Amino acid sequence: DSGVTQTPKHLITATGQRVTLRCSPRSGDLSVYWYQQSLDQGLQFLIQYYNGEERAKGNILERFSAQQFPDLHSELNLSSLELGDSALYFCASSVATGHSTDTQYFGPGTRLTVL
């Protein structure tokens, strides 16, 4: 068990709604990463936070936002949801500042279904 936890495991909502996904990193890890996994796009990096500050952005839509709190947990907010946002959202954490050799440990994911 990598120690990264994500809640909820499953989320079903309707188009136009807003949801919040939560991630708690491994103890001691300062970096948190969010990824989206969909059938057509595969696993895509969304955004990274390090010790509360945004460090890198990937293919994250403007309707999506994230933050990392002082206790290092992170939340991914998805708003104005569309059918195409249905996917598995993973959180990962690593210990360091973002060196390319950092090992990322993944959570179990949150499966979002937009109806």
Place this chain on the structure above:
Amino acid sequence: AQRVTQPEKLLSVFKGAPVELKCNYSYSGSPELFWYVQYSRQRLQLLLRHISRESIKGFTADLNKGETSFHLKKPFAQEEDSAMYYCALSGPNSKLTFGKGITLSVRP
């Protein structure tokens, strides 16, 4: 831009057969490459990384900069190797770029 290509979606072999999962990458800098594995109903986990140069569960992967490849190999597949395998490249800030993944099915 960094890109990872896994050309095959599925590889099905019999137990004891050799396995090679292909991965090619495109990256302007010095790449850090990883293989991640996802067993059924489990989370994504690191299998191995090229800088470690180690063998995990009998798997090895060699970085070939000339061919820009990082193929995953195992001489004798086991049924418990059946899983989804992702090749990934780490760029600035450890942002991982993943390939589309390949399903390895090892039949008894």
